[in-house]
Amino acid sequence: MTGTWISTRAWLLMLPLLVVMTAVIGWPLVDTVRLSFTDAKLVGTEGGFVGTANYIKMLGGSNFQRALVTTTWFAVISVAAEMVLGVLAALLLNQQFRGRAALRALMILPWALPTVVNATLWRLIYNPEYGALNAALTQLGLLDSYRSWLGEPGTALAALIVADCWKNFPLVALIALAALQAVPRDITAASLVDGAGPFNRFRFVIMPYLAGPLLVALVLRTIEAFKVFDIIWVMTRGGPANSTRTLSILVYQEAFSFQRAGSGASLALIVTLLVTILAAAYAALLRKAAGAS
Amino acid sequence: MLKSTRNALIGATLIGAGFTGHAQAETTLNALFMAQAAYSEADVRAMTDAFAKANPDIKVNLEFVPYEGLHDKTVLAQGSGGGYDVVLFDVIWPAEYAANNVLLDVTDRVTDEMNKGVLPGAWTTVEYDGKRYGMPWILDTKYLFYNKEILEKAGIKQPPKTWEELAEQAKAIKDKGLLESPIAWSWSQAEAAICDYTTLVSAYGGKFLDGGKPAFTTGGGLDALNYMVTSYTSGLTNPNSKEFLEEDVRKVFQNGEAAFALNWTYMYNLANDPKESKVAGKVGVVPAPGAAGKSEVSAVNGSMGLGITATSKHPEEAWKYIVHMTSQETQNAYAKLSLPIWASSYEDPNVTKGQEELIAAAKRGLAAMYPRPTTPKYQELSTALQQAIQEALLGQSSAEDALKSAAENSGL
Numbered sequence: 001m002t003g004t005w006i007s008t009r010a011w012l013l014m015l016p017l018l019v020v021m022t023a024v025i026g027w028p029l030v031d032t033v034r035l036s037f038t039d040a041k042l043v044g045t046e047g048g049f050v051g052t053a054n055y056i057k058m059l060g061g062s063n064f065q066r067a068l069v070t071t072t073w074f075a076v077i078s079v080a081a082e083m084v085l086g087v088l089a090a091l092l093l094n095q096q097f098r099g100r101a102a103l104r105a106l107m108i109l110p111w112a113l114p115t116v117v118n119a120t121l122w123r124l125i126y127n128p129e130y131g132a133l134n135a136a137l138t139q140l141g142l143l144d145s146y147r148s149w150l151g152e153p154g155t156a157l158a159a160l161i162v163a164d165c166w167k168n169f170p171l172v173a174l175i176a177l178a179a180l181q182a183v184p185r186d187i188t189a190a191s192l193v194d195g196a197g198p199f200n201r202f203r204f205v206i207m208p209y210l211a212g213p214l215l216v217a218l219v220l221r222t223i224e225a226f227k228v229f230d231i232i233w234v235m236t237r238g239g240p241a242n243s244t245r246t247l248s249i250l251v252y253q254e255a256f257s258f259q260r261a262g263s264g265a266s267l268a269l270i271v272t273l274l275v276t277i278l279a280a281a282y283a284a285l286l287r288k289a290a291g292a293s
Numbered sequence: 294m295l296k297s298t299r300n301a302l303i304g305a306t307l308i309g310a311g312f313t314g315h316a317q318a319e320t321t322l323n324a325l326f327m328a329q330a331a332y333s334e335a336d337v338r339a340m341t342d343a344f345a346k347a348n349p350d351i352k353v354n355l356e357f358v359p360y361e362g363l364h365d366k367t368v369l370a371q372g373s374g375g376g377y378d379v380v381l382f383d384v385i386w387p388a389e390y391a392a393n394n395v396l397l398d399v400t401d402r403v404t405d406e407m408n409k410g411v412l413p414g415a416w417t418t419v420e421y422d423g424k425r426y427g428m429p430w431i432l433d434t435k436y437l438f439y440n441k442e443i444l445e446k447a448g449i450k451q452p453p454k455t456w457e458e459l460a461e462q463a464k465a466i467k468d469k470g471l472l473e474s475p476i477a478w479s480w481s482q483a484e485a486a487i488c489d490y491t492t493l494v495s496a497y498g499g500k501f502l503d504g505g506k507p508a509f510t511t512g513g514g515l516d517a518l519n520y521m522v523t524s525y526t527s528g529l530t531n532p533n534s535k536e537f538l539e540e541d542v543r544k545v546f547q548n549g550e551a552a553f554a555l556n557w558t559y560m561y562n563l564a565n566d567p568k569e570s571k572v573a574g575k576v577g578v579v580p581a582p583g584a585a586g587k588s589e590v591s592a593v594n595g596s597m598g599l600g601i602t603a604t605s606k607h608p609e610e611a612w613k614y615i616v617h618m619t620s621q622e623t624q625n626a627y628a629k630l631s632l633p634i635w636a637s638s639y640e641d642p643n644v645t646k647g648q649e650e651l652i653a654a655a656k657r658g659l660a661a662m663y664p665r666p667t668t669p670k671y672q673e674l675s676t677a678l679q680q681a682i683q684e685a686l687l688g689q690s691s692a693e694d695a696l697k698s699a700a701e702n703s704g705l
Contacts, residue, residue: 041393042368042371043368043371043372043393043394043395128536129544129545146533148532151532151536236482237482239483239679239683240482240535240683241683241687242482242680242683253676256365257364257672257673257676258672258673258676259393
């Protein structure tokens, strides 16, 4: 009896949230699914039912396949770099030294900047005529003439990944730092007494505390990186020769620039599905990790 | 007779009263402009302030976005039920906007005085299918700017009249060691590249579409892209051009790092401003060259217009505002940044003073303005062409193949 009441009360308490969620997430999602089966345009015509034509066209197109590859490269490399850099930064900032507080505050700055500001800043750094990167590399003698970093397909994606890492590794560092501070001092002290070297100490003493939070950071960053849009839009708009056109840019062009809401919706849903699969895989990994510890 | 006159008078009085009543209620207009080139944000605000002073009952909220965001912002606002009353639009959008009912047809609002006074070429900016969707506001085309000092040092007497001559002069400058890469263009994967391409297409007598189908894969369209590729691979063109927008071209030119640059009107006075530019006083301007045996000069129609959105709740006030912004008085006052749309302005010494060279180039260039294709699918065609240009420049495919795939991806 009491159990039923608690359960009912739980549902009652959650009801407002459920209503809001249905309104802001559920309904648009259902509407997007409906839209994806039509040839609707963004303005003007409502559009007729076209079945799975949009999906077949999008999935079969070379644009989609190429964007999927570009997006995967972008996500895998930038997230991997962010994780490594983030953990290293956290280990460093977890040490006792003068100016640690100032350095911590400074490190969070790139993450706190709006992406558009960050992207504009990096555009200036990469500028082929007067950019700081060209100036630094030529003065160090590593480069004999200025290069067009964002204008060459070979370097544009890498340049974007660097800019994205610079912005996002502080988030990983912050999460890792919080986890590191939860490591009990007596355990690290004990491991020192037992003669564990720095690597073993990290692997067997610290890592178990870091694994969970890092997995959360990994999930967050992968999903974000897979959906990357603004930093690329500001820096290259998908160029040169579409070498940095990711899935989100493709969705944007299809739905808004070309005004094809129907096929844009189908593409957006394909991306959503891919992200959901990724998230589910990570969630399974998280559960396994939790079970193991 | 008397009765009808009386009725008309009563009617007029009533309408007048209605207007007065209406005029007392404050109306707020939302207007979308672009945050670069031609008129600056400060100038648009100053023009709008003058309007607000004359019309205290109308308030105008201004919003500025970069050119790259103008189209999508307009369409998105429309898709979500409106928001703007007045929008700035590029010459390439009326077809799409008309097909999707984004802008009001204002053909009947245009007065005889406007009809006669505005340059005939300017009207093509706002027209589609025989109807007018606003007033032309920024009249613009790309000109060839050159650095007089560098040309002099290279022993060149006259700026080039044909594109081939431009390549020869650039080569002379390069060979003399005056500049590593003398020409600057805006060939970033953006609309800017299409404007440069169109200028060349017009020189070589090419066509974008024929009977609604892509026709740029052969003839002048192909010659134009081949010229770009040769200019790029021969090292005469600044290799960074493939990530430049107009502002990058301006910076390179006014730093004295380019002998030639293709750009809009606004660069003339900025590059001649000693506070901005290292080459002030040395800036020459001529119409973009022609092609031997095909054309004397070349030009792209890069004009923009002001229109009323179909969702606007205050079309009357919006039109009043547009009339103010495009009036000869307003345009003459800001002629240093963008040349007026009014034919008689070019005889006015207040407008021409200090920019005689630009006016001379404008008279020939504006008369030759070549339109980018008017099709509701323009954005798609342009995106495909931008890709083709970049692939050809980067050597990923030949100009011919690149244009063929652009035709396939154009949606036409």
